[in-house]
Amino acid sequence: MRAETPAVRRRGVFVAVAVALFCVQLDFFALNLAVPGIAADLGVTVSAAQWVLSAYMLAIGCFFVVGGRVGDVFGRRGALLAGIALFAAGSVGCASAPGLGVLVVARIVQGVGAAFVFPVSVSVVTNTFPDGTRARALGAVFGVANIGTALGPFVGGGFTQGPGWRWIFWAMVPLSLLSLFVALVHVPHSRDVSAPRELDLLGCALIVCVPAGVTLAVERGDAWGWGSARTLLCFAVAVTAGVLFLVRERRARHPLVDLRLFRNVPYVLVTAMGSLSNMGYAVTVFLATLYLQGVRGLSPLLAGTVFLAPALLVAVSGPLGARLGRYMRPTAVMALAGVVAGTGMYALAGVEVWWLYVPVFAWCGLGLGLGWTFSGVATQQVVAPERAGEASGVLLTFLVTLGGIALAGTAAVISASTPQRPPEDVYDAILRLGGVVVLAVAVVVTAVRHRLERLGRITPRAVRAVGGDTAREPGRGS
Structure with a gap:
């Protein structure tokens, strides 16, 4: 080698x-x-x-x-x-x-x-x-x-x-x-090389309990009952473990997660937008699966074929995000992804003509895919390389855990609403709400980014480094 x-x-x-x-x-x-x-x-x-x-x-x-x-x-x-x-x-x-x-x-x-x-x-x-x-x-x-x-x-x-x-x-x-x-x-x-070969085992145990408790409660809450002792116990375990984890990481000699990471505002913005994009993707794919097979009556194979168009644009979003990142700040790319994703989700809820469903679904895939895919690239641009694994692990924990929560919450809403309303009406209402939320967060990301520019916390415009990469943009003291 x-x-x-x-x-x-x-x-x-x-x-x-x-x-x-x-x-x-x-x-x-x-x-x-x-x-x-x-x-x-x-x-x-x-x-x-x-x-x-x-x-x-x-x-x-x-x-x-x-x-x-x-x-x-x-x-x-x-x-x-x-x-x-x-x-x-x-x-x-x-x-x-x-x-x-x-x-x-x-x-x-x-x-x-x-x-x-x-x-x-x-x-x-x-x-x-x-x-x-x-x-x-x-x-x-x-x-x-x-x-x-x-x-x-x-x-x-x-x-x-x-x-x-x-x-x-x-x-x-x-x-x-x-x-x-x-x-x-x-x-x-x-x-x-700056970190000793020691792992915060107590921190590991506590951080495992947080997503485990939340995910288990949300996944099984509908079956157990949201007010049942088991569901409430899972939430209590997650909250308690989360509080203890924060206390532990503040006091640990070599913490599992350096909490100063969350003082890096661009990292927080990227993580928030990426997590929301992944939640939107999970929900949109789930609703499309129910719609195509339950409402349209397509077979699993034919439904999978319909998914090829949006999924292809999700695949394209990886290289596209890297190219955009050469000319735009990471937070700007994430905000753009939110605008595309939010408009796509909202428009998909209003599509009634079958031939229009596929291109609108593909537009959703482009925006949502760009959001959660580029977040993995963006975090590496706003943190130091030696903390790359830690920053990526924190981001991915938010992405997967919140995506699972969104999926379980969507299933619960559908289960509670479909006896009173047609399934397709429920699907459309969820998509519209999701689209509005994604758009709103994209606006917030843009506003915070402009505020950071005025305060001098990040450069006022994208800076292209040698080879075309965008300069890192952590806040001062990050």
């Missing part, structure tokens, strides 16, 4: 990371359309089979921060290899699971692996590519990953209707092994 030229090493890193993220995205988005088939094959209810999705999201949300920080502290190469290996092992377990219990456990293993792969992949690219090409590399990586997002519904519907849902997981195995081999050969060792 030492004999490699920098260019060869960077190409190897790109391939390893891009294939790993492609697998994670394809697996996640392919399984949504497979839940009914899993339920029928394993002889369980659809509600029970939903745990195949919930367990995965729970594992990811719990371990994003841990995975990112483990990479920064102990070495990004080892953390990435461990994450890919766990994901591959979980895929084998899912594909061969004899029942729902084993399948859910294997999905948790997959989720923990993915929770390491995502933030560590971002920090590996950040610390391997120089400033002049870093943003373009990240944009291209997310572009490849978003191809997995694009193909996910089509692959999931096709496999479920064809050879069976287990082939979704079998397809992950050779791709994961390819990524593992390339990473083993090409990914260099790197870590935050």
Whole structure:
């Protein structure tokens, strides 16, 4: 590995990371359309089979921060290899699971692996590519990953209707092994040299409890009852763990998360807009799935085909965001994504002509995809490279946890409203509300950005560095 030229090493890193993220995205988005088939094959209810999705999201949300920080502290190469290996092992377990219990456990293993792969992949690219090409590399990586997002519904519907849902997981195995081999050969060792090789284990335990409690309460609240003892206990555990985590991180000698990160206003703006975009994407895809199959009566395969147009623009949003980032500040790109996404969601609710549904849905995919995809690039532009894994882990925790909450909340609203109103009316009302909220936050991001300019906290206009990257824009003292 030492004999490699920098260019060869960077190409190897790109391939390893891009294939790993492609697998994670394809697996996640392919399984949504497979839940009914899993339920029928394993002889369980659809509600029970939903745990195949919930367990995965729970594992990811719990371990994003841990995975990112483990990479920064102990070495990004080892953390990435461990994450890919766990994901591959979980895929084998899912594909061969004899029942729902084993399948859910294997999905948790997959989720923990993915929770390491995502933030560590971002920090590996950040610390391997120089400033002049870093943003373009990240944009291209997310572009490849978003191809997995694009193909996910089509692959999931096709496999479920064809050879069976287990082939979704079998397809992950050779791709994961390819990524593992390339990473083993090409990914260099790197870590935050300013951090001692110590991990805040108590902080890890507390941060795991926060998304676990919230996600479990929201996912099961409708079934348990929102006022039930179990639901309230989960919320109480999450709140208590969150408070204790903040206290712990303020006092810890080597905190898991440096709370000064949240004094970096551009980082907070990017994280907020990215999280909201991911919530909008999760809700829009969920509602479109219900609309296409429940209202329009399309088969899983045909519904997946309709998803190709918006998903293709989601894939394009990765390289597009990197290109825009060469001429605009990260916060400006995020605000633009919010405007596109908000108008798309609101317009989709009013579409009645079938031929117009697909292009409007694609417009939604472009805005929402640009928002949550570019947030991963933008955070790397507004924080120091040595804290890349930590910043990425925090961002991804917000993205996944809030996305899961939005999805569960949407399902609860639909369940409570459909007896009184036609399903399509409920779907439209949710989309309109979501569009208005996304637009409003985009306006807030723009207003705060202009305020920071007047205060001199960020540069008054985009500054292009050597190679075309936008200069970092953390606030003073960040």
